[in-house]
Amino acid sequence: MKLLVAGGAGYIGSVVTRLLFDAGHEVVVVDDLSKGRRDSVPDGVRFVPGRIHDKAAEVLDPSFDGVLHFAAFIEAGESVARPEKYWDNNLVGSLRLLDAMRSAGVRRIVFSSTAAVYGDPDELPIRETATPRPPNPYGASKLAVDYALRDEAVAHGMAAVSLRYFNVAGAHRCADGQLLGERHDPESHLIPIALQVAAGKREKLQLFGDDYPTPDGTCLRDYIHITDLAGAHLLALSTMDCDADPATGQLTVARPAGATPQGSHRVYNLGSGTGFSNRQVAEVTREVTGRPVPVEIAPRRPGDPAALVASSEKARTELGWTPQRPALSDIVADAWEFHSRELH
Numbered sequence: 001m002k003l004l005v006a007g008g009a010g011y012i013g014s015v016v017t018r019l020l021f022d023a024g025h026e027v028v029v030v031d032d033l034s035k036g037r038r039d040s041v042p043d044g045v046r047f048v049p050g051r052i053h054d055k056a057a058e059v060l061d062p063s064f065d066g067v068l069h070f071a072a073f074i075e076a077g078e079s080v081a082r083p084e085k086y087w088d089n090n091l092v093g094s095l096r097l098l099d100a101m102r103s104a105g106v107r108r109i110v111f112s113s114t115a116a117v118y119g120d121p122d123e124l125p126i127r128e129t130a131t132p133r134p135p136n137p138y139g140a141s142k143l144a145v146d147y148a149l150r151d152e153a154v155a156h157g158m159a160a161v162s163l164r165y166f167n168v169a170g171a172h173r174c175a176d177g178q179l180l181g182e183r184h185d186p187e188s189h190l191i192p193i194a195l196q197v198a199a200g201k202r203e204k205l206q207l208f209g210d211d212y213p214t215p216d217g218t219c220l221r222d223y224i225h226i227t228d229l230a231g232a233h234l235l236a237l238s239t240m241d242c243d244a245d246p247a248t249g250q251l252t253v254a255r256p257a258g259a260t261p262q263g264s265h266r267v268y269n270l271g272s273g274t275g276f277s278n279r280q281v282a283e284v285t286r287e288v289t290g291r292p293v294p295v296e297i298a299p300r301r302p303g304d305p306a307a308l309v310a311s312s313e314k315a316r317t318e319l320g321w322t323p324q325r326p327a328l329s330d331i332v333a334d335a336w337e338f339h340s341r342e343l344h
């Protein structure tokens with residue numbers, strides 16, 4: 001396939017780009033490098049710098065088979081303070097990308113949605129049928145794109161998949177031994193910050209709130225290994241020309257290759273199904289690194305839901321998705337190896 005990867009210089013997009021490229025697909029990355037790194041895009045992949053808002057229309061043409069859309073701002077806490085930044089980048093950018101796809105007749109899209117659409121759910125683990133209640137503008141902007149995809153897919157005969165990732169972490173080991181990991185600057189995510197503390201780059205780990213309705217009072221999150229998450233995108237792509245049986249939900253190959261897809265929008269949660277508290281993450285980081293990770297309780301971070309834990313039954317059943325490295329200790333160990341290499 002010939003594929004556009006929007007946001008392919010970022011943490012997750014660059015790993016998926018690598019997997020697609022290694023699997024023999026032709027890949028074009030569009031990224032404005034607001035957060036990504038040019039050197040995360042492998043040699044052999046065409047790189048187009050710029051915002052999806054206008055670059056998608058310049059790049060896409062009928063020779064493309066599909067789009068994988070990672071380009072977004074991703075920080076729940078920041079989105080509470082600067083909602084306009086998130087609505088413009090995440091929603092307006094996605095709408096312009098969809099316009100460009102329509103104009104070029106490109107009909108397949110895999111979208112990076114998020115657990116942040118759910119907010120505080122009625123029950124755990126969270127299934128795709130849970131009522132979304134986004135607790136912050138970031139989650140709301142992503143849910144708005146899910147709804148746009150649902151409506152446009154039906155109206156314009158697109159095959160759309162929203163993958164709702166829970167908390168992605170760890171590093172991907174490429175076939176040549178290179179490790180691809182999280183390099184956000186400044187870093188805001190729990191595991192990389194805990195590792196910076198373990199490495200002596202920060203004095204302590206601040207935990208935002210210990211009065212949540214959870215067993216130890218700190219938030220619960222469901223961590224998924226970047227390699228497992230990235231693999232789900234290839235599985236989703238391989239089902240883009242399938243239709244779901246309305247009675248059973250089972251996917252069946254219904255059309256010959258190249259035929260126009262029926263309009264469909266599918267949603268899948270991707271997580272391990274196990275919640276770890278922020279305190280437990282600090283503890284696992286101590287165990288894995290063998291270093292001290294002093295913690296300090298700080299005020300709650302606005303926009304944080306108490307607990308996000310996935311049911312990924314649907315992805316397992318329909319996509320055949322089977323995580324290979326679900327253990328938090330493996331996820332932290334791989335991230336630690338990446339950080340140790342980066343810091344030297």
Ligand SMILES: NC(=O)c1ccc[n+]([C@@H]2O[C@H](COP(=O)([O-])OP(=O)(O)OC[C@H]3O[C@@H](n4cnc5c(N)ncnc54)[C@H](O)[C@@H]3O)[C@@H](O)[C@H]2O)c1
Pocket residue numbers: 006007008009010011012013030031032033034035036037050051052053069070071072073074089093112113114115164165166167168169
């Ligand atoms: N990291 C997680 O735990 C997580 C969880 C759930 C969902 N997601 C979603 O996955 C996607 C990728 O996340 P990530 O962790 O790799 O983030 P990231 O910041 O590392 O990657 C996003 C990339 O998109 C680029 N970008 C942003 N806005 C752009 C625009 N308008 N035009 C072109 N490029 C733009 C950035 O430069 C960056 O390279 C995001 O859509 C995010 O919402 C991430």
Ligand SMILES: O=c1ccn([C@@H]2O[C@H](COP(=O)(O)OP(=O)(O)O[C@H]3O[C@H](CO)[C@@H](O)[C@H](O)[C@H]3O)[C@@H](O)[C@H]2O)c(=O)[nH]1
Pocket residue numbers: 074075076077114115116165166167168188189190191193205206207208209219220221278301304308
């Ligand atoms: O220094 C820190 C950083 C984070 N946290 C807490 O750790 C938890 C996880 O936070 P973080 O690592 O920032 O991730 P989330 O806010 O859960 O969001 C991530 O996971 C979501 C899916 O669940 C994605 O949609 C987001 O893009 C991605 O940033 C939250 O309770 C934070 O308050 C701290 O206590 N101290």
